[in-house]
Amino acid sequence: MARMTESEVFDKFAQIVAKSLRIDALQIAPDTHLTDLGAESLDLIEITMETETQFHIFLPDKSILETAVEVFGPGILEKDGHLTEDGKRFLLHRMPEADAQAFEGDVAVKDLQHYFLRVGTWVRMIQDLAQYTPAECESCGGPMVASMGFRMKCAKCGQEITLRSGEEINREWVREYYDKVYRPQAEAPVSATTVQ
Protein backbone atom coordinates (compact mmCIF):
# COMPACT_ATOMS: atom_id res chain seq x y z
CA MET A 1 0.00 0.00 0.00
CA ALA A 2 1.32 3.38 -0.94
CA ARG A 3 1.02 6.15 1.64
CA MET A 4 -2.34 7.86 1.39
CA THR A 5 -2.73 11.59 1.13
CA GLU A 6 -4.93 13.50 3.54
CA SER A 7 -7.71 13.84 1.00
CA GLU A 8 -7.57 10.14 0.15
CA VAL A 9 -7.85 9.31 3.84
CA PHE A 10 -10.71 11.76 4.18
CA ASP A 11 -12.63 10.28 1.24
CA LYS A 12 -12.23 6.75 2.47
CA PHE A 13 -13.15 7.67 6.05
CA ALA A 14 -16.20 9.66 4.87
CA GLN A 15 -17.38 6.53 3.01
CA ILE A 16 -17.07 4.49 6.20
CA VAL A 17 -19.03 7.07 8.21
CA ALA A 18 -21.68 7.45 5.55
CA LYS A 19 -22.23 3.72 5.31
CA SER A 20 -22.40 3.22 9.07
CA LEU A 21 -24.79 6.13 9.69
CA ARG A 22 -26.73 5.48 6.48
CA ILE A 23 -26.27 9.03 5.25
CA ASP A 24 -24.91 10.66 2.11
CA ALA A 25 -21.12 11.08 2.14
CA LEU A 26 -21.64 14.59 0.71
CA GLN A 27 -22.93 15.65 4.13
CA ILE A 28 -19.49 15.03 5.60
CA ALA A 29 -16.73 17.64 5.70
CA PRO A 30 -13.48 17.81 7.72
CA ASP A 31 -15.20 20.19 10.09
CA THR A 32 -18.24 17.96 10.61
CA HIS A 33 -18.63 16.32 13.99
CA LEU A 34 -19.68 12.70 14.13
CA THR A 35 -22.28 13.34 16.83
CA ASP A 36 -23.82 16.11 14.75
CA LEU A 37 -24.38 13.49 12.07
CA GLY A 38 -26.39 11.51 14.59
CA ALA A 39 -23.71 8.99 15.61
CA GLU A 40 -24.42 7.16 18.86
CA SER A 41 -21.90 5.33 20.99
CA LEU A 42 -22.34 2.01 19.21
CA ASP A 43 -22.10 3.72 15.84
CA LEU A 44 -18.72 5.04 16.93
CA ILE A 45 -17.65 1.49 17.77
CA GLU A 46 -18.76 0.37 14.34
CA ILE A 47 -16.93 3.24 12.67
CA THR A 48 -13.83 2.42 14.72
CA MET A 49 -13.88 -1.22 13.65
CA GLU A 50 -14.40 -0.46 10.00
CA THR A 51 -11.64 2.18 10.08
CA GLU A 52 -9.22 -0.29 11.65
CA THR A 53 -10.03 -2.92 9.04
CA GLN A 54 -9.80 -0.64 6.05
CA PHE A 55 -6.72 1.34 7.07
CA HIS A 56 -4.88 -1.52 8.78
CA ILE A 57 -4.45 0.38 12.01
CA PHE A 58 -5.23 -0.24 15.66
CA LEU A 59 -7.07 2.77 17.09
CA PRO A 60 -6.57 3.75 20.74
CA ASP A 61 -9.55 3.04 22.96
CA LYS A 62 -9.31 6.23 24.98
CA SER A 63 -8.81 9.85 24.17
CA ILE A 64 -5.34 11.37 24.01
CA LEU A 65 -6.23 13.55 27.01
CA GLU A 66 -7.16 10.51 29.07
CA THR A 67 -3.84 8.84 28.26
CA ALA A 68 -1.97 12.07 28.97
CA VAL A 69 -3.64 12.53 32.36
CA GLU A 70 -2.51 9.00 33.25
CA VAL A 71 1.07 9.86 32.29
CA PHE A 72 1.18 13.37 33.76
CA GLY A 73 -0.75 12.50 36.91
CA PRO A 74 -3.87 14.27 38.15
CA GLY A 75 -4.33 18.03 38.30
CA ILE A 76 -1.75 19.09 35.70
CA LEU A 77 -3.58 19.05 32.38
CA GLU A 78 -7.07 19.02 33.74
CA LYS A 79 -8.47 20.22 37.03
CA ASP A 80 -12.04 19.72 38.27
CA GLY A 81 -13.23 19.05 34.76
CA HIS A 82 -11.57 22.05 33.13
CA LEU A 83 -8.42 22.23 30.99
CA THR A 84 -5.47 24.00 32.58
CA GLU A 85 -3.20 26.22 30.46
CA ASP A 86 -0.79 23.27 30.24
CA GLY A 87 -3.68 21.09 29.11
CA LYS A 88 -4.63 23.53 26.36
CA ARG A 89 -1.01 23.77 25.16
CA PHE A 90 -0.83 19.99 25.13
CA LEU A 91 -3.96 19.56 23.03
CA LEU A 92 -3.05 22.31 20.56
CA HIS A 93 0.34 20.70 20.10
CA ARG A 94 -1.30 17.37 19.54
CA MET A 95 -4.14 18.54 17.33
CA PRO A 96 -2.70 21.16 14.96
CA GLU A 97 -5.91 20.91 12.96
CA ALA A 98 -7.94 22.24 15.89
CA ASP A 99 -9.13 25.81 15.95
CA ALA A 100 -6.85 27.61 18.44
CA GLN A 101 -9.62 30.04 19.28
CA ALA A 102 -11.71 27.19 20.54
CA PHE A 103 -9.20 26.71 23.32
CA GLU A 104 -9.44 30.25 24.60
CA GLY A 105 -11.12 30.89 27.92
CA ASP A 106 -12.74 28.17 29.94
CA VAL A 107 -12.73 24.72 28.32
CA ALA A 108 -14.59 21.90 30.07
CA VAL A 109 -13.68 18.28 29.48
CA LYS A 110 -17.21 17.59 28.21
CA ASP A 111 -16.65 20.13 25.41
CA LEU A 112 -13.57 18.26 24.22
CA GLN A 113 -15.65 15.29 23.19
CA HIS A 114 -16.78 17.58 20.43
CA TYR A 115 -13.20 18.11 19.14
CA PHE A 116 -12.27 14.48 19.43
CA LEU A 117 -15.26 13.57 17.30
CA ARG A 118 -14.44 15.98 14.51
CA VAL A 119 -13.97 14.24 11.16
CA GLY A 120 -10.76 16.19 10.48
CA THR A 121 -9.30 15.02 13.80
CA TRP A 122 -10.04 11.41 12.92
CA VAL A 123 -8.44 11.85 9.50
CA ARG A 124 -5.26 13.25 11.07
CA MET A 125 -5.25 10.46 13.65
CA ILE A 126 -5.67 7.80 10.96
CA GLN A 127 -2.78 9.29 8.96
CA ASP A 128 -0.58 9.41 12.06
CA LEU A 129 -1.27 5.80 12.95
CA ALA A 130 -0.93 4.57 9.38
CA GLN A 131 2.77 5.50 9.51
CA TYR A 132 3.24 2.61 11.90
CA THR A 133 1.76 0.12 9.46
CA PRO A 134 4.57 -1.01 7.19
CA ALA A 135 3.83 -1.01 3.47
CA GLU A 136 6.71 -3.32 2.69
CA CYS A 137 8.16 -6.39 4.32
CA GLU A 138 11.24 -5.66 6.41
CA SER A 139 13.07 -8.77 5.35
CA CYS A 140 12.24 -9.17 1.65
CA GLY A 141 10.59 -5.88 0.63
CA GLY A 142 7.45 -7.65 -0.55
CA PRO A 143 4.03 -6.03 -0.15
CA MET A 144 2.29 -6.39 3.23
CA VAL A 145 -1.33 -7.52 3.30
CA ALA A 146 -3.85 -7.84 6.11
CA SER A 147 -3.79 -11.05 8.07
CA MET A 148 -5.86 -12.27 11.03
CA GLY A 149 -6.75 -9.80 13.78
CA PHE A 150 -4.19 -7.05 14.10
CA ARG A 151 -1.56 -8.77 12.03
CA MET A 152 -0.06 -8.09 8.64
CA LYS A 153 1.58 -10.64 6.42
CA CYS A 154 4.14 -10.33 3.66
CA ALA A 155 2.55 -11.50 0.42
CA LYS A 156 5.96 -12.65 -0.84
CA CYS A 157 7.82 -14.34 2.01
CA GLY A 158 4.91 -14.82 4.43
CA GLN A 159 6.55 -13.10 7.39
CA GLU A 160 3.95 -11.88 9.89
CA ILE A 161 4.00 -8.82 12.10
CA THR A 162 1.59 -7.59 14.76
CA LEU A 163 0.42 -3.99 14.48
CA ARG A 164 1.29 -1.72 17.36
CA SER A 165 -1.71 -0.53 19.37
CA GLY A 166 -2.74 3.10 19.07
CA GLU A 167 -2.86 3.27 22.83
CA GLU A 168 0.80 2.31 23.12
CA ILE A 169 1.81 4.74 20.37
CA ASN A 170 -0.15 7.53 22.07
CA ARG A 171 1.48 6.80 25.39
CA GLU A 172 4.93 7.04 23.83
CA TRP A 173 4.01 10.30 22.17
CA VAL A 174 2.78 11.71 25.48
CA ARG A 175 5.96 10.63 27.30
CA GLU A 176 8.09 12.31 24.66
CA TYR A 177 6.03 15.47 24.91
CA TYR A 178 6.39 15.36 28.68
CA ASP A 179 10.18 15.06 28.52
CA LYS A 180 10.93 17.33 25.59
CA VAL A 181 8.23 20.00 25.67
CA TYR A 182 6.45 20.10 29.01
CA ARG A 183 9.34 19.62 31.46
CA PRO A 184 11.73 22.18 29.92
CA GLN A 185 8.86 24.69 29.76
CA ALA A 186 7.66 23.98 33.27
CA GLU A 187 11.13 24.28 34.77
CA ALA A 188 12.83 27.03 32.78
CA PRO A 189 10.55 30.09 32.80
CA VAL A 190 10.19 30.17 36.56
CA SER A 191 13.88 30.88 37.25
CA ALA A 192 14.13 33.22 34.24
CA THR A 193 11.32 35.46 35.39
CA THR A 194 12.46 35.55 39.00
CA VAL A 195 15.96 36.66 37.91
CA GLN A 196 14.51 39.49 35.85
Added chain:
Amino acid sequence: MNAFGNLIDDSSVTQAWLRAGASPAPWPESVCCRLEDFPCEPDLLADLILSPGEQQHWRSMRGVEKRRHEWLLGRCVAKEAVRSLLERKLDLHLSPTGIEIVPDPYGRPIVSVAPPFRAATVRQRLQPSISIAHSHGSAVALAVLDPEARVGIDLESLTHRREDFETIAFSPDERSLLAALPLDLRQEWALRMWCAKEAVGKALGRGLSAGLLAFHITRAGTAGGLIEMELRDGALAQCPQLRGKFFSVYTARESNFVFSAIIYQQGAVRMRPSRQEILDYLLQKMGELTQDWDYPDPVRPESLLFTELGFESLDAVVLCTAIQEHYQTPMPFAELLADIGQQRRDLSLEELADFVHTHLGGPAGAAPARRLQ
Protein backbone atom coordinates in the same frame (compact mmCIF):
# COMPACT_ATOMS: atom_id res chain seq x y z
CA MET B 1 -49.24 21.39 34.85
CA ASN B 2 -48.06 18.21 33.31
CA ALA B 3 -47.42 18.92 29.67
CA PHE B 4 -46.89 15.29 28.70
CA GLY B 5 -49.32 13.50 30.97
CA ASN B 6 -50.16 9.95 30.08
CA LEU B 7 -47.84 9.66 27.16
CA ILE B 8 -44.96 8.90 29.44
CA ASP B 9 -44.52 5.26 30.12
CA ASP B 10 -43.71 5.70 33.78
CA SER B 11 -41.36 3.18 35.38
CA SER B 12 -41.77 0.65 32.61
CA VAL B 13 -38.14 -0.29 32.99
CA THR B 14 -38.33 -1.06 36.68
CA GLN B 15 -41.49 -3.03 36.01
CA ALA B 16 -39.66 -5.04 33.40
CA TRP B 17 -37.03 -5.89 36.01
CA LEU B 18 -39.71 -7.01 38.40
CA ARG B 19 -41.12 -9.26 35.72
CA ALA B 20 -37.68 -10.58 34.92
CA GLY B 21 -37.27 -11.58 38.54
CA ALA B 22 -34.38 -9.26 39.37
CA SER B 23 -34.63 -8.04 42.91
CA PRO B 24 -34.90 -4.28 43.05
CA ALA B 25 -34.89 -4.52 46.85
CA PRO B 26 -31.63 -2.69 47.59
CA TRP B 27 -32.75 0.18 45.41
CA PRO B 28 -33.82 3.42 46.97
CA GLU B 29 -37.08 4.81 45.71
CA SER B 30 -36.58 5.92 42.16
CA VAL B 31 -38.61 7.05 39.21
CA CYS B 32 -37.85 5.89 35.72
CA CYS B 33 -39.53 7.49 32.73
CA ARG B 34 -39.47 6.60 29.09
CA LEU B 35 -40.75 8.30 25.99
CA GLU B 36 -40.75 7.02 22.44
CA ASP B 37 -42.41 9.85 20.63
CA PHE B 38 -43.11 13.53 21.00
CA PRO B 39 -46.36 14.32 22.79
CA CYS B 40 -46.58 17.50 20.69
CA GLU B 41 -44.62 19.46 18.13
CA PRO B 42 -40.96 19.65 19.30
CA ASP B 43 -40.62 23.44 19.31
CA LEU B 44 -43.85 23.75 21.27
CA LEU B 45 -42.66 21.11 23.73
CA ALA B 46 -39.38 23.01 24.14
CA ASP B 47 -41.35 26.17 24.98
CA LEU B 48 -43.44 24.29 27.51
CA ILE B 49 -40.79 22.40 29.44
CA LEU B 50 -37.36 24.01 29.04
CA SER B 51 -35.94 26.65 31.36
CA PRO B 52 -34.68 29.85 29.69
CA GLY B 53 -31.09 28.53 29.79
CA GLU B 54 -32.10 25.20 28.30
CA GLN B 55 -34.11 26.96 25.58
CA GLN B 56 -31.02 28.84 24.57
CA HIS B 57 -29.13 25.57 24.29
CA TRP B 58 -31.99 24.02 22.29
CA ARG B 59 -31.96 26.88 19.80
CA SER B 60 -28.18 26.83 19.39
CA MET B 61 -27.91 23.07 18.91
CA ARG B 62 -26.29 22.02 15.67
CA GLY B 63 -26.46 18.76 13.85
CA VAL B 64 -29.09 16.49 12.43
CA GLU B 65 -32.68 16.54 13.59
CA LYS B 66 -32.36 13.13 15.25
CA ARG B 67 -29.73 14.48 17.62
CA ARG B 68 -31.71 17.58 18.58
CA HIS B 69 -34.93 15.64 18.96
CA GLU B 70 -33.36 12.97 21.13
CA TRP B 71 -31.81 15.64 23.33
CA LEU B 72 -35.25 17.18 23.81
CA LEU B 73 -36.86 13.81 24.49
CA GLY B 74 -34.11 13.21 27.06
CA ARG B 75 -34.81 16.52 28.79
CA CYS B 76 -38.49 15.69 28.73
CA VAL B 77 -38.17 12.32 30.49
CA ALA B 78 -35.57 13.64 32.91
CA LYS B 79 -37.79 16.49 34.02
CA GLU B 80 -40.77 14.21 34.30
CA ALA B 81 -38.78 11.71 36.40
CA VAL B 82 -37.67 14.47 38.79
CA ARG B 83 -41.10 16.09 38.87
CA SER B 84 -42.84 12.83 39.62
CA LEU B 85 -40.26 11.85 42.23
CA LEU B 86 -40.58 15.14 44.13
CA GLU B 87 -44.34 14.94 43.98
CA ARG B 88 -44.43 11.43 45.39
CA LYS B 89 -41.73 11.76 48.00
CA LEU B 90 -42.09 15.35 49.16
CA ASP B 91 -45.51 16.37 47.90
CA LEU B 92 -43.83 19.14 45.92
CA HIS B 93 -45.55 20.27 42.77
CA LEU B 94 -43.09 21.71 40.30
CA SER B 95 -43.46 22.76 36.72
CA PRO B 96 -40.99 21.24 34.24
CA THR B 97 -39.52 24.68 33.53
CA GLY B 98 -38.58 24.95 37.21
CA ILE B 99 -36.43 21.82 36.96
CA GLU B 100 -33.22 22.67 35.18
CA ILE B 101 -30.71 20.07 34.06
CA VAL B 102 -27.23 21.30 33.29
CA PRO B 103 -24.22 19.10 32.61
CA ASP B 104 -21.22 19.34 34.93
CA PRO B 105 -17.75 19.89 33.38
CA TYR B 106 -17.48 16.16 32.68
CA GLY B 107 -20.95 16.00 31.13
CA ARG B 108 -22.87 14.38 33.99
CA PRO B 109 -26.37 15.88 34.20
CA ILE B 110 -26.95 17.88 37.37
CA VAL B 111 -30.46 18.80 38.46
CA SER B 112 -31.22 22.13 40.00
CA VAL B 113 -34.68 22.85 41.23
CA ALA B 114 -35.98 26.39 41.21
CA PRO B 115 -37.10 27.40 44.70
CA PRO B 116 -40.63 26.09 44.75
CA PHE B 117 -43.61 27.66 46.37
CA ARG B 118 -43.20 25.62 49.53
CA ALA B 119 -39.42 25.61 49.59
CA ALA B 120 -39.32 27.05 53.11
CA THR B 121 -40.78 23.85 54.49
CA VAL B 122 -38.20 21.66 52.81
CA ARG B 123 -35.02 21.37 54.83
CA GLN B 124 -33.44 18.80 52.56
CA ARG B 125 -30.96 19.70 49.86
CA LEU B 126 -33.08 19.37 46.77
CA GLN B 127 -30.78 17.96 44.15
CA PRO B 128 -31.99 14.59 42.95
CA SER B 129 -29.47 12.46 41.07
CA ILE B 130 -30.38 11.66 37.52
CA SER B 131 -29.21 9.82 34.46
CA ILE B 132 -30.53 10.16 30.92
CA ALA B 133 -30.11 7.99 27.84
CA HIS B 134 -31.44 8.12 24.33
CA SER B 135 -31.08 5.96 21.28
CA HIS B 136 -32.99 5.39 18.05
CA GLY B 137 -35.68 7.94 18.85
CA SER B 138 -36.38 6.69 22.36
CA ALA B 139 -35.34 8.32 25.63
CA VAL B 140 -35.24 7.14 29.20
CA ALA B 141 -34.31 8.75 32.53
CA LEU B 142 -33.86 7.54 36.08
CA ALA B 143 -34.02 9.80 39.14
CA VAL B 144 -33.41 9.27 42.86
CA LEU B 145 -33.70 11.75 45.71
CA ASP B 146 -30.28 11.19 47.29
CA PRO B 147 -27.89 13.85 45.93
CA GLU B 148 -24.92 11.62 46.79
CA ALA B 149 -26.22 8.61 44.88
CA ARG B 150 -24.73 7.91 41.50
CA VAL B 151 -27.22 6.74 38.93
CA GLY B 152 -26.59 5.45 35.46
CA ILE B 153 -29.01 4.32 32.79
CA ASP B 154 -28.60 3.29 29.19
CA LEU B 155 -30.69 1.95 26.36
CA GLU B 156 -29.75 0.62 22.95
CA SER B 157 -31.66 -0.79 20.06
CA LEU B 158 -31.15 -4.39 19.02
CA THR B 159 -31.66 -3.61 15.35
CA HIS B 160 -28.85 -2.98 12.87
CA ARG B 161 -26.01 -4.09 15.08
CA ARG B 162 -22.83 -5.47 13.71
CA GLU B 163 -22.48 -8.82 15.33
CA ASP B 164 -18.73 -8.56 15.73
CA PHE B 165 -18.84 -5.36 17.78
CA GLU B 166 -18.07 -7.51 20.79
CA THR B 167 -14.51 -8.06 19.61
CA ILE B 168 -13.81 -4.39 20.28
CA ALA B 169 -16.09 -3.86 23.28
CA PHE B 170 -15.12 -6.87 25.37
CA SER B 171 -12.02 -8.54 26.73
CA PRO B 172 -11.34 -12.22 26.05
CA ASP B 173 -12.69 -13.03 29.55
CA GLU B 174 -15.87 -11.13 28.86
CA ARG B 175 -16.25 -12.80 25.50
CA SER B 176 -15.99 -16.18 27.15
CA LEU B 177 -18.90 -15.20 29.40
CA LEU B 178 -20.84 -14.59 26.20
CA ALA B 179 -19.62 -17.77 24.57
CA ALA B 180 -21.01 -19.75 27.50
CA LEU B 181 -24.54 -18.54 26.73
CA PRO B 182 -26.99 -20.29 24.42
CA LEU B 183 -26.56 -19.09 20.85
CA ASP B 184 -29.94 -17.36 20.64
CA LEU B 185 -29.17 -15.19 23.68
CA ARG B 186 -25.72 -13.99 22.71
CA GLN B 187 -26.57 -10.97 20.60
CA GLU B 188 -28.97 -9.65 23.21
CA TRP B 189 -26.52 -10.26 26.06
CA ALA B 190 -23.65 -8.66 24.22
CA LEU B 191 -25.81 -5.56 24.02
CA ARG B 192 -26.83 -5.88 27.68
CA MET B 193 -23.18 -6.06 28.66
CA TRP B 194 -22.41 -3.02 26.57
CA CYS B 195 -25.34 -1.12 28.15
CA ALA B 196 -24.12 -2.17 31.59
CA LYS B 197 -20.73 -0.62 30.90
CA GLU B 198 -22.34 2.57 29.70
CA ALA B 199 -24.54 2.75 32.80
CA VAL B 200 -21.60 2.36 35.19
CA GLY B 201 -19.60 4.94 33.22
CA LYS B 202 -22.47 7.38 33.52
CA ALA B 203 -22.98 6.66 37.21
CA LEU B 204 -19.33 7.45 37.90
CA GLY B 205 -19.68 10.64 35.89
CA ARG B 206 -16.95 10.18 33.28
CA GLY B 207 -18.63 7.90 30.79
CA LEU B 208 -16.43 5.35 29.08
CA SER B 209 -13.53 7.79 28.69
CA ALA B 210 -11.17 5.45 30.55
CA GLY B 211 -11.57 2.86 27.80
CA LEU B 212 -14.03 0.04 27.35
CA LEU B 213 -11.84 -2.56 29.01
CA ALA B 214 -11.51 -0.46 32.17
CA PHE B 215 -15.07 -1.58 32.95
CA HIS B 216 -14.65 -5.26 33.47
CA ILE B 217 -17.65 -7.56 33.58
CA THR B 218 -17.15 -10.43 36.01
CA ARG B 219 -20.54 -12.03 35.85
CA ALA B 220 -23.66 -12.02 33.68
CA GLY B 221 -26.69 -13.68 35.26
CA THR B 222 -29.17 -14.49 32.57
CA ALA B 223 -31.82 -15.53 35.11
CA GLY B 224 -32.19 -12.15 36.82
CA GLY B 225 -30.66 -9.86 34.23
CA LEU B 226 -27.98 -8.81 36.69
CA ILE B 227 -24.52 -7.94 35.38
CA GLU B 228 -21.63 -7.55 37.79
CA MET B 229 -18.68 -5.33 37.08
CA GLU B 230 -15.48 -4.04 38.57
CA LEU B 231 -13.19 -1.22 37.53
CA ARG B 232 -9.73 -1.62 36.09
CA ASP B 233 -6.69 0.58 35.40
CA GLY B 234 -7.95 3.76 33.70
CA ALA B 235 -11.27 3.83 35.52
CA LEU B 236 -9.52 3.14 38.82
CA ALA B 237 -7.21 6.07 38.17
CA GLN B 238 -10.35 8.20 37.93
CA CYS B 239 -12.00 6.68 41.01
CA PRO B 240 -9.29 5.04 43.16
CA GLN B 241 -11.66 4.66 46.11
CA LEU B 242 -13.63 2.09 44.10
CA ARG B 243 -10.82 -0.46 43.89
CA GLY B 244 -12.04 -3.93 44.73
CA LYS B 245 -15.72 -2.99 44.61
CA PHE B 246 -18.31 -4.72 42.53
CA PHE B 247 -21.15 -2.97 40.80
CA SER B 248 -24.41 -4.71 40.07
CA VAL B 249 -26.19 -3.43 37.02
CA TYR B 250 -29.76 -4.41 36.22
CA THR B 251 -30.48 -5.11 32.60
CA ALA B 252 -33.70 -5.89 30.80
CA ARG B 253 -35.03 -6.26 27.33
CA GLU B 254 -38.27 -4.80 26.08
CA SER B 255 -39.18 -5.49 22.48
CA ASN B 256 -36.26 -4.21 20.43
CA PHE B 257 -34.59 -2.24 23.19
CA VAL B 258 -32.15 -3.28 25.85
CA PHE B 259 -31.95 -1.26 29.08
CA SER B 260 -29.47 -1.11 31.88
CA ALA B 261 -29.46 0.79 35.14
CA ILE B 262 -27.50 1.14 38.31
CA ILE B 263 -28.07 3.15 41.44
CA TYR B 264 -24.87 3.24 43.40
CA GLN B 265 -24.87 4.41 46.98
CA GLN B 266 -21.68 4.28 48.97
CA GLY B 267 -22.85 1.57 51.39
CA ALA B 268 -24.62 -0.56 48.84
CA VAL B 269 -21.57 -1.80 46.99
CA ARG B 270 -20.29 -5.23 47.86
CA MET B 271 -16.64 -5.27 48.82
CA ARG B 272 -14.46 -7.92 47.29
CA PRO B 273 -13.53 -10.24 50.16
CA SER B 274 -9.95 -10.11 51.39
CA ARG B 275 -7.72 -13.17 51.23
CA GLN B 276 -8.11 -13.61 55.00
CA GLU B 277 -11.90 -13.51 54.76
CA ILE B 278 -11.79 -16.17 52.08
CA LEU B 279 -9.49 -18.31 54.23
CA ASP B 280 -11.79 -17.91 57.23
CA TYR B 281 -14.70 -18.98 55.09
CA LEU B 282 -12.78 -22.01 53.80
CA LEU B 283 -11.83 -23.10 57.33
CA GLN B 284 -15.42 -22.76 58.45
CA LYS B 285 -16.69 -24.65 55.40
CA MET B 286 -14.15 -27.41 55.99
CA GLY B 287 -15.43 -27.64 59.56
CA GLU B 288 -18.97 -28.19 58.22
CA LEU B 289 -17.97 -30.68 55.53
CA THR B 290 -15.77 -32.80 57.74
CA GLN B 291 -17.73 -32.62 61.01
CA ASP B 292 -17.58 -36.38 61.65
CA TRP B 293 -14.21 -37.12 60.07
CA ASP B 294 -12.31 -37.26 63.38
CA TYR B 295 -9.07 -35.45 62.58
CA PRO B 296 -6.37 -35.77 65.24
CA ASP B 297 -5.41 -32.06 64.70
CA PRO B 298 -7.60 -29.05 63.92
CA VAL B 299 -7.72 -27.97 60.26
CA ARG B 300 -5.16 -25.21 59.65
CA PRO B 301 -4.52 -22.88 56.69
CA GLU B 302 -1.52 -24.98 55.64
CA SER B 303 -3.37 -28.31 55.92
CA LEU B 304 -3.12 -30.30 52.71
CA LEU B 305 -6.46 -31.35 51.29
CA PHE B 306 -5.64 -34.78 49.96
CA THR B 307 -2.82 -36.30 52.01
CA GLU B 308 -3.57 -34.66 55.37
CA LEU B 309 -7.31 -34.16 55.34
CA GLY B 310 -8.09 -37.35 53.44
CA PHE B 311 -9.99 -35.66 50.61
CA GLU B 312 -11.00 -37.62 47.57
CA SER B 313 -11.75 -36.00 44.26
CA LEU B 314 -15.50 -36.04 44.89
CA ASP B 315 -14.99 -34.20 48.20
CA ALA B 316 -12.96 -31.59 46.36
CA VAL B 317 -15.78 -31.12 43.86
CA VAL B 318 -18.28 -30.67 46.69
CA LEU B 319 -16.05 -28.05 48.33
CA CYS B 320 -15.44 -26.20 45.06
CA THR B 321 -19.14 -26.13 44.24
CA ALA B 322 -19.86 -24.71 47.68
CA ILE B 323 -17.25 -21.99 47.17
CA GLN B 324 -18.71 -20.97 43.81
CA GLU B 325 -22.18 -20.80 45.25
CA HIS B 326 -21.02 -18.82 48.24
CA TYR B 327 -19.28 -16.18 46.12
CA GLN B 328 -21.78 -16.40 43.27
CA THR B 329 -18.89 -16.58 40.85
CA PRO B 330 -17.86 -19.40 38.54
CA MET B 331 -14.15 -20.24 38.87
CA PRO B 332 -12.02 -22.66 36.83
CA PHE B 333 -11.72 -25.28 39.60
CA ALA B 334 -11.71 -28.15 37.13
CA GLU B 335 -8.49 -26.83 35.60
CA LEU B 336 -6.96 -26.26 39.01
CA LEU B 337 -7.70 -29.80 40.10
CA ALA B 338 -6.45 -31.21 36.80
CA ASP B 339 -3.18 -29.27 37.22
CA ILE B 340 -2.76 -30.55 40.73
CA GLY B 341 -3.35 -34.11 39.54
CA GLN B 342 -0.89 -33.78 36.67
CA GLN B 343 1.83 -32.35 38.85
CA ARG B 344 1.18 -35.09 41.41
CA ARG B 345 1.11 -32.59 44.23
CA ASP B 346 -1.30 -31.60 46.96
CA LEU B 347 -3.21 -28.41 47.63
CA SER B 348 -3.31 -26.50 50.90
CA LEU B 349 -6.25 -24.45 52.05
CA GLU B 350 -4.05 -21.35 51.79
CA GLU B 351 -3.35 -22.04 48.15
CA LEU B 352 -7.04 -22.60 47.55
CA ALA B 353 -7.78 -19.24 49.20
CA ASP B 354 -5.25 -17.57 46.90
CA PHE B 355 -6.88 -19.17 43.90
CA VAL B 356 -10.34 -17.96 44.97
CA HIS B 357 -8.98 -14.50 45.74
CA THR B 358 -7.43 -14.23 42.29
CA HIS B 359 -10.62 -15.28 40.59
CA LEU B 360 -12.76 -12.88 42.58
CA GLY B 361 -10.86 -10.05 40.99
CA GLY B 362 -7.43 -10.02 42.61
CA PRO B 363 -5.20 -6.97 42.46
CA ALA B 364 -5.79 -4.99 39.28
CA GLY B 365 -3.06 -6.02 36.88
CA ALA B 366 -2.33 -4.75 33.43
CA ALA B 367 -5.38 -4.98 31.22
CA PRO B 368 -5.06 -7.65 28.57
CA ALA B 369 -4.23 -6.37 25.12
CA ARG B 370 -7.30 -5.76 23.10
CA ARG B 371 -8.32 -8.71 20.93
CA LEU B 372 -4.93 -9.86 19.85
CA GLN B 373 -6.07 -13.31 18.98
